[in-house]
Amino acid sequence: MKRKVAIRRLKRICDNCFCSFQKGDVYYQKRTVVEEDGELFTFEKTRCARCKYKLEQRAARFEAFKMRCHHPIKEEIWSYIPGEAVMQPDHEECRVCGQLV
Numbered sequence: 001m002k003r004k005v006a007i008r009r010l011k012r013i014c015d016n017c018f019c020s021f022q023k024g025d026v027y028y029q030k031r032t033v034v035e036e037d038g039e040l041f042t043f044e045k046t047r048c049a050r051c052k053y054k055l056e057q058r059a060a061r062f063e064a065f066k067m068r069c070h071h072p073i074k075e076e077i078w079s080y081i082p083g084e085a086v087m088q089p090d091h092e093e094c095r096v097c098g099q100l101v
Contacts, residue, residue: 001028001029001030001045001047002029002030003028004027004028004029005024005025005026005027006022006023006025006026006027007023008023009021009022009023012027012046013046014047014048014051015045015046015047015051016047016048016055017048017050017051025048025049026049027048027049028046028047028048028049029044029046029047030044031043031045032044065097066097066099069094069096069097069099071094071096071097071099071101072094073094073095073096074092074093074094074095074101075092075094075095076089076091077089077091077092078090
């Protein structure tokens with residue numbers, strides 16, 4: 001995400017907490033450009049400094065949690081049998097951390 005400073009009051013708002021930006025406030029913006037069927041589409045994510053910090057800390061805590069996850073919720077994943085149109089149980093994975101069990 002690109003760090004920016006508001007040089008005036010902006011009409012943009014934070015995508016998470018819906019706060020507005022006053023002059024001098026720091027905000028972060030990420031622009032994604034996608035080409036599909038010969039047309040260009042752009043998407044912007046705008047976040048205030050507080051929300052960006054919270055999201056980074058949440059991601060770091062989740063990565064630390066994944067190391068000690070005891071896999072409380074398991075999901076059975078099915079896959080096709082090669083050469084046939086029938087599915088069979090393939091493996092189980094944790095729905096919390098996504099690891100194979």
